[in-house]
């Protein structure tokens with residue numbers, strides 16, 4: 001989840017076309033985040049050996065291992081500004097929300113638990129940026145919202161649900177990608 005705006009110089013440099021994730025500087029790395037906020041949805045892991053997902057306690061997806069199935073819900077972190085799809089406590093997010101996901105070059109190998117549309121995952125898998133990405137749209141998120149890629153208008157706050165009934169909120173739209 002990014003905070004800083006997509007600068008004109010970054011957009012015009014088209015760095016994403018010839019710079020691998022591992023070689024990006026901090027500004028470039030942060031600009032890859034499309035700001036969809038799907039990583040701010042509550043997610044749960046399941047695997048064949050452990051039974052049905054509904055029997056599990058919720059857990060941070062960062063503790064998952066490859067091969068486990070990721071279930072997304074439409075329950076969103078209370079700190080998300082759901083219209084702008086931006087974290088309201090970006091600088092303190094890891095402190096306030098210990099299971100808040102922060103992608104780094106070091107944990108790229110664990111990116112399987114991110115949604116397929118996540119632009120880091122797209123880049124890591126060699127799919128490049130999608131046409132709805134703000135970097136390809138003058139820094140605007142409107143095309144992403146129009147395509148239903150962001151969480152805008154599709155969530156319920158974690159403060160408004162009984163988390164013991166999280167399975168009632170499992171949804172498939174976060175799995176969608178366009179292109």
Ligand code: SF4
Pocket residue numbers: 001002032033034035036037038039040103114115117118119120
């Ligand atoms: S899912 Fe990926 S691209 Fe979307 S906000 Fe999270 S880190 Fe950024």
Ligand code: SF4
Pocket residue numbers: 001039040041077078079080081086087088089090093094097100101
């Ligand atoms: S603290 Fe919450 S809203 Fe902020 S980035 Fe983390 S999960 Fe998203």
